Each structure stands twice: as structure tokens, then as C-alpha cells.
Amino acid sequence: MVENIKKSSIIAVWFIFLSFPLVVLRVDYIDKTIDYRWHNILWIGIGAFFISWVWRYFLKRKNESDKSSEGKNQGTSASTSRFQVQKIFEHKFALLGILIAAAIVPQFMSTYQTSIFITAMMYVVLGLGLNIVVGMAGLLDLGYVAFYAVGAYTYGLLNLHFGLGFWISIPIAGVLAASFGVLLGIPVLRLRGDYLAIVTLGFGEIVRLVLENWDVVTRGPSGIPGIPKPAFFGVKLGFAGNMTYLFYIILALVVIAMVATRRLQSSRIGRSWVALREDEIACQAMGIDTTKAKLAAFGLGAFWAGIIGVFFAAKSSFVSPMSFTFFESAIILSIVVLGGMGSVLGVILAAGILILLPEYLRFMADYRLLIFGALMVVMMVFKPGGLITNIRQQYTLPKRNSKEELAELHSSET
């Protein structure tokens, strides 16, 4: 106890020292004035004191559980596998519940609320898309927003120049974004995790810079205004009606994306992605074509971003390069990381937390990105698996008499 108080106090003093010139002082160089904010010292001190205490406690607990689980890993697999099958069912019910709740939301909510929920669901689909690349295949893509931009601009430009509609733009944008994904995939095939991250980051920035500077085609930083919303079988809906319609479109997209991801996960390609993530060399040795698997991951991940790009353009009826900065990528990535890499329910939960919570806790809005950043660090340190750790599909043998099994084993050995 005394030890802890001493340690935390030292840390509190250290953080006060660190934050002093930035948090307490603010100097205006032109007016020659210094703005003192002494009260902040108190907050930093108290915050650092308690957070460091909690931090140490959880770190200790994590280390202890790591040690104790090492010895017990063998032998319990049979009992856990049944447990996990049950858990998958629980997930299914949870998903169903969320969907039903979501479906009735627009009937009770104002247009503004509906619009927030639409945004949250857009991030669910984006998260599911990035989940394919990062969560399943383990390729850290920091330029995911580029594909989102490709989708949005595809609709914006096709509509501006050729008058194409929303529904026809969706498949075009999806395919275009997917081919961009493959295009990015080809040069980075040989790169390992960290290099890959930087190159994709660079790619994302290149796309944004091109959109900003290629005035002739993209109208540059001023963007494309007046993008129409989808019409409901030719009927023009009002503003509120439009929102409700968009809501159900995105809900349908969420369901399709969820089912698709689920099916992909247990398909041949999905399993090869997991193998790729776990150990690339072993994966190659097992005869998996890693080139094909990587390109498929990039392409399919980008496909969803392209589609949501179209949706984004329709919803906000305006696209400009400003919407596609690195921070958009970072938010989508934090959804995937927070939710648990590769986990569908986790992505939904995380998108809900990260997008809805700041909307409803207005006082938090300024601190949103600060908390996102801190959450990413905390998650990686304490719970790298995310909120809902993805459960691998397991095959359970049909129940049989153990003696029979033993006999069979013996006979097959001899």
C-alpha cells in the first residue's frame, strides 16, 4: 500500500513535469502574454496518480494470468471446445437482437438520431471490410480510407459527368475499389507487417493528394456538391423519408456484409487468411498460394469500402478530399482493434461505442480522438484480442464410446 502510494506519487509528479509547458502554460508570442492554467496541474496529478495505480494492478494481474495459463493449456481443449460452440450460438442471438432493435429504430427516432445511427452502421460495414484485411489476413492497412474515397468519388464523378444513379454506381464503385485494392496489393506483396503499414499509409495520402490537386477531373479541394440521394422506385421522398430509406439500405448492407464475412471466415480462403496471419512461412509450406490469398484480402476489403463510399456520397450529398484523411483510417482501424480482430460482433459493438457514444456524451466530444488513441494503447497492452475475441470454428467429433475410440486408434496405428 505504502509502496503503491509512493510509486503513484512519483508518477504523478513526473506527468506534471511532462505536461507543464504544454498544459499549464500557453504563450502568445505576438501579444507577449502568458496564459497560466494552474488548475490543470491538479487534474493531471490526480489522474496520473490513480491511472498509474490501476495500470500497475491490471498489468500485474495480466502477468499472473499469463503465467498460470501456460501450464494448463493442454488437456482442457475438449471441455473448452463445447463451451465455444455454445458461445457461437450466444453470438448469433446477440446479433439477431441487435438487428431487430436496429430495424425498428427509425420508427421512434428523430431524423437527426436516424442520421447518427446511419453513420454508425456505415462504420460497421467499413469495420467489417477492414476486418478482412487486418483482422483475418493480418495485413496492417493504414490507407483503407483511400478505397472509401475511390467509392465516394466514383459515384460523385459518374453522377456529375454521366448522370449515373445510386444503384448502378454501387457495383461499379465496389469493383473499382476492389481493383484499386488489388493494384495496391501487387507491389506490397513481399512486404512484412510494418513496411506494409507505411506503404498503405503513403498510398492513402497519395490518393487524397491526387483528389485534391487534380482539379480538372475532381474539382480539387472544393469537392463535388449536389450528389443526389437514391430515389425510392422513382418516388421522391422528403428529407425525413430519405433518411429512413437510407437507414434501411445501410441496414441491409450491414446484414449482407455480416453474412458475407461470416461465410468468408469459414470458407477455404478465409481459413487460408487466418493461416497467413498466424505464420506466413508455415502457411506457404502447407501449399497455400499466399499471393492469391493476400490479393483476395485486399480486393474484398476494398470492395466494401467502395460501396460505403457511394453510400457516404449519397448521404452527405457532397464529397471533398477533406473527408478522407488519415484519421478516418485510424478510426476504422480502432474499431477493428477495439472490437477484436476478426470478430464480427466485436466490430458492431466497437462501432457502436466509438461512433454513438461520443454523439450522446457531448461533453466528451472534444476528447473523442484523445480517448480513441488511449484506448488503442490500453487495448494492446491489456487485451490484444479486443472486446470480443474471435472464436475459431472448431469441428467436434461425434460423441462415441471412448473405448470404441481407443480401439479404433489402436487398429489404425497397427
Add this chain to the structure above:
Amino acid sequence: MQALNESGSFFLELFFSGLTRGSIYALIALGYTMVYGIIGLINFAHGEIYMIGAFVGLTVAGILSILQFNLIAILVLAALFAMVYAAAYGYTIEKVAYKPLRGSTRLAPLISAIGMSMFLREYVILAQTPDFVSFPALTEGLFDLGAFSSMIQPTELVILIFSFLMMAGLFILIKKTKIGKAMRAISQDREMAMLLGVNSDRMISLTFMIGSALAAFGAILISAHVGQINYNIGFVVGIKAFTAAVLGGIGSIPGAALGGIILGLTESFATGYVSSDYEDVFAFGILVLILIFKPAGILGKSTTEKV
């Protein structure tokens, strides 16, 4: 003749501005490369440390100029404080975000680093300002160049001289001192170095601190040259410095210096002779090309992965 002379001086102007840029990239790239060399991690928050260094420098310079210190004292103290604080931030970041992750998956420290970088940007926005603020021209009056001022500005000359001095100091530290030897030992084989009595945790902390201090030093010099800073300056510079580190061969210290200068010159000539709109595209383009054709970089050793 007149035209030739003009194009010649334009060339020299671009050359020196490229060299200046390059030496700043090199200073920051050293931080990336040292950390990568020692623990194999790309410290994504490095650009943010550079930015924090600039803000600390601004605060110190502001206070001292209100107290009416003379310009050289302000410059020295601002740089000193910025370096000390950057080192302290680097140390803390390593302890909080990277050290608990040693021995986990490859992706985890990288994501933690991105989170840290987001956190620091927002921290500066909230604690200081989201807008551009002007930075005092501390280095302007140090030299009087007279006739040469059309080719190179005095602030650029200051950057060149001091960054080369810093790099030289670092080379001596790495090659000649016991600390440098310990660092090199850890980057070759961490376990073996520990067995031979090198305190690896302390060396890793020290590496972060040195790298951060160099970045902050660069930040003060370039901010005094450009004249304004905001929370976002670390992002682009960070990526470019990383490009420089990769270009020279990540993990190699002379490589980082060389890579920085090559990148700076390329960018400067490309913006001067081709188009200034796509300035950043050139840097990213170079990065992508290098990673495709020579991932080990100019001075790096290509390693084969053993199973």
C-alpha cells in the same frame, strides 16, 4: 548569359533548400532507424515527439522573449528545453506503450504506436491550439551572408551546420563510446548482450531518448526557419523521415543520413522543376518504389528469414 546565370542560381537555391530539408529529415530518420535497429519497431509516435519538441521550444522561447533575453540565449535555452522534454516524452512513451508489449505479436506494438500518436496530437490540440501559431525567427540573425543570400538563406545555413554537427556527434557516440558499443551489441543480439552484462532496458530507453532529442533539435531549427507550427507538423515529416530511413536502409545510421539528404534533394528539385502541387506524392512515390525494388535500402543489409 543572363538566363544561364539565372537558371544556375535557381539550381543552387533548390540545391541548398533540398540539402536543408534533407538534413532535417536525416535528423528525424536517425530516431526511427536507431529504434528500429535496437528493437525492430517502427516508432509511429516519433513524428509527434518532433511536434511536441517544437511546441515546448515555442513556449520557452516565448517566456524568455517576454523576459527580454538576448536572441542567442533564447535559441540555446529553447533548444535545450525542447530536447530535454522530447527525451522525457520518448522515455515515457516507451515505458507506457511499448515496453509492456515486448514479446507479443508483431502487430500489437504497431497499433499501440498509432494510438499513441493519435493521443499526442489530440493532447497538443487540447492543451495548446488547433491553429497555426507563429514561431519566432530565432536563427535569422546568426549569420550575415551578404552576396550569397540569394542562394542560401541564413536560417538554412544554420540548419545545415547544426544538423551536421549533431550527426557527427551521434556517429562518435555510436562508434567510439561504451554506450554506443552496448547499443550496437543489443541490435545484433539482444539476449547475448544481456548475458554479457548489458542492461538492455536501460539501453532501449536511452535510444528512445537520444532519438527524441535529435528530433526536437531538428524541430526547433526547422520551425525557426519556416516561422509557424501546428499540431500536424509531425505527421508528414514523420512519414518522410521514415521514407528517408527506409531509403538508406533501416537500422543503418549512415544510411538514415544519406537517405534524408537524397530525399530532400529529390523533393526540392521535383517541386522546383516539375510541380509543387505533388510535393508529397514524390516522397511517397519514392517510398513505394524503394520498397518494391530494394527493400533493404541503399546501405542496408538484406537479411533472409530463418525458419
